[in-house]
Amino acid sequence: MLRIACPWCGPRAEIEFSYGGEAHIALPEAADALDDAAWAQYLFMRTNPKGRHLERWVHTHGCRRWFNVVRDTASERIAAVYQPGAEPPEDAR
Amino acid sequence: MAELARDDRLRQGAGISIAERPARACIDLRGDVTDARFVHAVESVTDLRPPSQGLAAASGLLASLLWLGPDEWLVVSETQASGELCARLRQALRGVHAAVTEVGDARIVYAVAGPNARDVFAKGCPLDLHPRAFRPGQCAQTLLGKVSVLIHQVGQDPAYEVYVARSFADYAWAWLVTAAGEYLDGSEGK
Amino acid sequence: MSQPNRTAAGGRIDRERPLSFRFDGRHYVGHAGDTLASALLANDVHLVARSFKYHRPRGILSMGVEEPNALVQLGQGAYTTPNMRATQVELYQGLSAQSQNRWPSLSTDVGAINDRLSALLPAGFYYKTFMWPAALWMRYERGIRRMAGLGHAPREPDPDRYERMHAHCDVLVVGAGPAGLAAALAAGRAGARVIVADDQCEAGGQLLAERFEIAGRPALAWVGATLAELQALPEVRLLRRTAINAYYDHNFLVGCEQLPGERAKELSTVPRQRLWKIRAREVVLATGAIERPLVFPDNDRPGIMLAASVRGYLNRYGVKPGTRVVIATAADDAYRTALDLAGAGASIVAVADLRAQAAGYLPQQVRSRGIEVLTGARIVGTEGRMRVDAVRVQTGASRVRALACDLLAMCGGWMPSVHLFSQSRGKLEFDAGLGAFVPGAATQAVTCAGMVRGAPSLREALAQGFQAGAAAAARCGFDRIAKIECPPTLEPEETPIDASCAFRGTPGGGKQFVDWHNDVTVADVRLAAREGYDGIEHLKRYTTAGMGVDQGKTGNLNALALLAELRGVPVLEIGTTTFRPPYQPLAFGAIAGADSGALFDPVRRTPMHGWHERHGALFEDVGQWKRPWYYPRPAESMRQAVDRECLAVRAALGILDASTLGKIDIQGPDATEFIDRIYCNSFRTLAPGRCRYGLMLRQDGMVFDDGVSARLSEHHYLMSTTTGGAARVLAWLEEWLQTEWPRLRVYCTSVSEQYAQVAIAGPRCADMLAPLTDVKLDAMPPMSVREGSVAGIPARVFRISFSGAPGYEIAVAAGRGVELWTTLMGAGERFGITPYGTEAMHVLRAEKGFIIVGQETDGTVTPLDLGLDRMVAADKFFIGKRSLARADARRTDRKQLVGLLTESPQTVLPEGTQLILEPHDFAAAPRSPVAMAGHVTSSYYSANCGRSIALALVKAGISRLGETLYAPLDGQLVKVTLTAPCFLDAQAQVRRG
Amino acid sequence: MNRYSIFTLARNALSHHEHWQRAWRSPEPQRRYDVVIVGGGGHGLATAYYLAKEHGVRSIAVLERGLIGLGNSGRNTTIVRSNYLWDESAHLYEHSLKLWEGLSRRLNFNVMFSQRGVLNLAHNLHDLRELRRRVNANRLNAIDSDILTTQEVQRMVPALNCAADARYPVLGASLQRRGGTARHDAVVWGFARAADALGVDIIQNCEVTAIRQRDRRVTGVETTRGSIAADKLGVVVAGHASVLAQMAEIRLPIESHPLQALVSEPIKPVLDTVVMSNAVHVYVSQSDKGELVIGAGIDAYNSYSQRGSFPVVEASVSALVELFPSFRRLKMLRQWAGIVDVCPDASPIISKTPVRGLYFNCGWGTGGFKATPGSGHVFAHTIARDEPHALNAAFALERFTTGALVDEHGAAAVAH
Ligand SMILES: Cc1cc2nc3c(=O)[nH]c(=O)nc-3n(C[C@H](O)[C@H](O)[C@H](O)COP(=O)(O)OP(=O)(O)OC[C@H]3O[C@@H](n4cnc5c(N)ncnc54)[C@H](O)[C@@H]3O)c2cc1C
Ligand SMILES: NC(=O)c1ccc[n+]([C@@H]2O[C@H](COP(=O)([O-])OP(=O)(O)OC[C@H]3O[C@@H](n4cnc5c(N)ncnc54)[C@H](O)[C@@H]3O)[C@@H](O)[C@H]2O)c1
Ligand SMILES: Cc1cc2nc3c(=O)[nH]c(=O)nc-3n(C[C@H](O)[C@H](O)[C@H](O)COP(=O)(O)O)c2cc1C
């Protein structure tokens, strides 16, 4: 079971959180102008890397805040947590 | 069924006691702690500054402010009428981007205390409640069994108050009583 | 009763407390402190089991968790438990156990025919046979299944209790042998929060089995003193009988504590087992080692045991498992067994040392007692049907000697218990000296100490323990450690073992077992290698070596060493199979804990639940909620009750508990903007005090939730959601707000549980409500909301209706829900007020063609498919909008919502019925696919319509109104006509809400 | 190739089984092949087999990073059924089920396909409605499917708790009698041996590290055993699909998650049928060796670590003992995970790609074992003809652009 450091509540057990998929997939500004293929990229296509993954979590059973996590999908090591909208911290790149 | 049972069963064993607390005013308060107007308004009504740190609670004569999130608190009062407190907060917060929402009927509060209280929580709460990690006056939202709860440590002994959503209260009560089972036969806690 | 193999004195059993027990129906007596295995051996019972495949007679091989043979069915009735290791079952008064996998009896077992037929049953034989004739396979298989398996599952529900505990500590020490105790002491003294877990009933580990000394006194005195000190430290928790079974990521470990419940069933509050879920900052593994067996022909007879276990039975339990003993060894350690046994009066026939030389201190000691030591000696066979009675030994090329004996003790050296370390993702290294795997680089915060690292001596075990414990505590910030002196020990030097002797076996002869549990032999390994299953994982899966109940604890290393030799590569290159949890089999009950029955999943009830119950409601599960389904009167059928409820609503007055709907308070200057992005229809045109039905889509354009939302004031909304969607929708709103639109100034708060909500519907509802409320009902247009009081209770009154009948919904604080409900019931009495449940609610809304998310929709339905085009705003952004422009969403032959009328008004189609376009003769062509045109989503008898009605999703349905389709029903075809999805007052179509 | 039968077994017994040949060769990789299949799981090997058998392709290699069959093919709960909701899936899985029915004899390897029936339990009215919808659809698609009452379920599965007051009462079930289980390893080995006999090179310990292409056309692969040229490349690597896609500069709508499973200790027969419950989320059968094989849920987060998190096991085991209260005293023997490739619509991708000569077969997620022969069969067709078989036309990558998804989440029970 992972131990995730909520930026607000501190380290908590995985079961208090929900996973929100890959981070930094912003809603396209002018969605209507995108062609179907570009829209499909936004909707469905994911990096799904083996290794360092930037992803979103929400502290469902805690403060209900969303935040981003840098996690290695092969080792499960968490390198950093950071705020939504922010860039991942330098040392976790 | 369990509605009644909850009132009847003040469980008193050597290691643990569990009881339902009378309804109290609970207000969900949202706002921006970096906005001095917000802080001031809340202070003017409650005499308390909304804590900005996770796990923190502020308690005064009128009310307590339990931290729920970086922009969310539970204002709790056993002495003030909920509607009145709400109105005063809304009044004070006029013109400030904030939200004051009555949620007292949405919560049931249980008091859990005694030397085995931590053992009981440990059966379904992943939080570390050891005195080195969690102290009187602190509060945290977490899981108890399969439901979200807010745990507030109110005493050293230790004593806690557990806030649970109304429709999950029967479950939480049954859960607590079951978990406490082995400590109710008079045996001492560890 | 006599215990022939019990020594006169010694051991840690309580000779004052005899315990009687039964095995296979026979009565025996043992002592408190015995295990079932030691008590059986005390009574000279060696034959305890039949093997898995060949049904060979088997005895007790070992003394602990690694035992592959001595598995028994323990207890009776609801308490019976299969596959219990006799070596771990603590004896209790009245214990009753049975041998397994034999028929009719342990000594006469018909299944033993397999041993005779074994030439036909090599590894993987079933892949090569049983294919002809095809029809017989299922019959063969039934036979195979009957042969397989070991013990029996209980037939009754388990009456025992189980508990689970979360625990947190700075340092978790696994194993309470000398290394573990030393680690715990060092960390505990430093002030760290320590948990020490050991799977045995007593701390001490290997010391319990030995006659070692520490600081000039018996080692167990040191153990006692250490335990006393640990127990006095407030932050140290000692868990006995607790196997740590799993080591997951982020230093999360799971263990299982066996509570002495077997003996105290009457105490129903005492759980049988307690699962420990431990989050440790640092872990010290001091899990010791397992003795390695030797491979030679017929190495599995009862009376062939691991040498250290033999010594353990003697020293710990006061049991001498044999009187004439041959010892076969590749290591010095077995000479201790020879010395201890000889000291206890057994006769040591010979020590057969596989090594060319045995010149160390211990062999010297043995020789000096006049015991014959053969070096370079191979075991080439054993004799004895139900128990070994002779061992055939060959030294070099000399003649084979048969040594008569009643016990053969073997030792192939030690295999460190690296299971948990490997589970932690630690790398293993191969220690050539030990001939076994040892921990290498760690990837989590874990260190190893003692035999698990291959530390050969007690001195090193202690030193490593102290060091590991102190260092772990220091890393947690507890570095003010009083200097710890490692107590001195006196130990002889040992000469190196020759691990290569252990696995090689002897060409020819009988079966040479590598894996006792799954009956895997050297020949099986060779066959697998020959057929190309020569990677370790293929070897395992082809031969099943290591897949048994012992998970290869005794056998795996020999199997892979053998494979390495066959392939001519180093053992390290072969690698191990993956170590997986659990370290010891773990009861499902312990994993589930107390989460059963009512605690399996919360049941949610509305504030008025008690009233519904008292008034005869039957309930429907909707998510976790119990909702009144219908309220049958005595002798009423479901249909009659629902008809009555439906008629009452349209004719007079009905009342429904609507409390379960989700309610979200949304406020802030940007609330309107936000809601407009969430719903596909527009809300900015909604005036304060008014309500609107809203539809929410996912980003892929599919309907996600719906509900009526009220604009309470300029910047304040109350959104309602479906019952099942309440939490999901709030999470959805927060997700968008926090991650995509953090600049929108909006706060969302769940008030679902704050309010009890009651719907009243029917032509008389205003008549009833008006006198009770200060809200001016006449001044309330449809789809509006007012604050006021009802029956003296502060309330919000909505003029909305989900039934199409005139209606109001009234929300009051949840604590006053019952008061509101009963007042309304009283006031409504003269109007014939009728409580109705979800079934009637469904019928009523279907009469008007209102959808239910999750019933008319299934995640593949767009608003256009539902004919709700008008709700899809063209002039704004909303979530899911772009997806509606995709090619597939615009297909004209998509499934669309329509109404259905059956030819006969009495026929009610079952929901889920599929529809076809043309009549089809199923009897004539039962096996050919028939194209489907759609399916029935909702279907009821409508008393108000006087006929059955149904909603369906039908391909291109909207353009097909008036056409006829067919519903295959129990071999018949029912004709149905497509209509618009509204069956009542279609002209006076009330907008939903 | 040695033929396998009771007679050859008996003959070899006389010579102490010293004369069995390797089940498949262990060839050195050649420099080029007509078709290279990446991934030596059941699907990859079946693809190679059908390419050789039905499309006459002569030069085929299967490249496997480790040993064959140790991916999801070797770690799944082996449930085989075809009772899917939508026509597209129903036809594909039924095609596969039909191939299962003769597979042992065709491969001359007993894959122990056991049609012991698959039950899907319904615990509430919504379940029942969806179950009926699916059963009706199955029947019209000529797939055997029945609805059982609670009493009938109880009779079939005596150990199941069918009490009316259970937290999740059993209100009924659907039953596909032709469904069942097969021996996971045997399927892999059977296809490997049969493909090898047709000349397919199965190359183990050969990891593909790069995909070579020129002008958006495949030319070959780089591997840990050197570079290998190929005209066509079929990628069938399940959980690693995105990793391989990245090598070809393609993005897929796939996320990789751990899916956990566990087995009990072996016991005498107690459960004859496969029992699945969507609502409480667990599925269980008893293998021919006697252990209960139990499927858990996926971990919510992406991971390639082939282990999952304990809470998932807790949830599934709680559900298991809630359904079978007499199983509490039985013990978990082993627990593991596989990396499943989950598609947004819970349906597979069997498709050409923007790179010519490059084909992907993935997205089977938690339920592709049952499709092994069928998937291989249609994928071989797709590769050989450079166009999809009628049965996999709907499963092309384009569906994510057009929106024509085949959503098997909502109504098709647990996707296994
Ligand atoms: C726990 C669990 C339970 C399941 N239960 C069921 C069930 O009951 N019924 C059902 O139908 N399905 C089930 N499934 C799903 C099923 O197992 C899979 O869908 C199916 O086995 C996939 O087969 P495959 O051949 O595509 O993949 P795999 O067997 O995973 O084969 C892919 C192969 O590709 C190899 N590979 C990866 N990268 C490379 C590379 N770079 N170079 C070379 N080779 C590479 C891998 O090593 C692997 O051997 C389950 C899955 C799991 C994990
Ligand atoms: N000379 C030799 O070859 C030799 C051989 C064996 C033992 N020894 C002696 O044995 C001792 C080794 O000490 P040690 O402390 O390393 O090991 P140990 O065997 O004394 O202690 C290990 C303890 O850990 C327990 N354990 C193992 N796995 C566990 C798990 N997963 N969960 C809970 N408990 C678990 C065991 O039951 C045991 O009680 C020394 O005294 C050493 O001299 C020497
Ligand atoms: C259907 C099935 C049955 C299994 N039965 C057993 C078993 O009886 N004993 C065992 O040790 N493992 C059993 N396993 C698990 C394997 O040992 C192994 O854990 C699994 O294939 C995953 O491989 P890994 O653990 O090497 O990663 C079984 C696996 C499957 C798929």
Ligand SMILES: [Zn+2]
């Ligand atoms: Zn938090």
